[in-house]
């Protein structure tokens with residue numbers, strides 16, 4: 001049987017990679033199943049004029065879920081993600097992205113994430129199912 005591919009981290013993640021010149025460069029902090037980042041998205045990421053593209057919002061929510069899972073000690077892939085877009089996100093607005101994850105089966109992590117603006121209004125929220133691929137070895 002073929003050996004399963006391992007997930008490699010090379011700092012080029014589109015959402016968080018420090019080395020990716022075309023990435024969003026989000027900086028997540030995470031611990032104990034929670035993850036958080038703050039950032040501002042500019043015009044490069046809009047769809048309609050002045051409004052951030054929903055795909056970018058989805059990528060941020062997905063990443064927040066992954067980081068919450070990483071903080072539980074696992075690298076995962078996303079099997080499913082459901083997104084609810086509640087308000088449009090305007091270009092140039094400060095946002096807070098937060099996620100919470102829990103392991104509910106041996107290979108399954110369930111995560112919830114949300115994006116709020118600086119007035120604490122929910123812009124978008126997500127529910128994700130993440131499949132555990134490997135345990136993070138502590139160095």
Ligand SMILES: CCCCCCCC/C=C\CCCCCCCC(=O)SCCNC(=O)CCNC(=O)[C@H](O)C(C)(C)COP(=O)(O)OP(=O)(O)OC[C@H]1O[C@@H](n2cnc3c(N)ncnc32)[C@H](O)[C@@H]1OP(=O)(O)O
Pocket residue numbers: 009013016062063066067070076077078079080105106107108129131136137138139
């Ligand atoms: C020391 C600290 C260091 C910290 C460092 C921090 C730095 C971090 C740096 C960088 C972070 C980067 C973060 C990036 C994040 C990106 C996230 C993504 O974009 S991931 C790419 C998109 N997703 C895919 O490409 C998946 C593609 N799909 C698949 O691979 C498969 O379809 C998969 C694995 C999702 C399911 O495949 P199957 O069904 O063959 O899986 P089977 O292994 O058989 O099942 C596993 C278990 O999961 C359940 N399962 C599978 N899908 C499910 C679902 N949708 N809902 C519920 N359960 C499900 C199954 O029923 C099974 O459960 P049972 O073991 O039988 O109890």
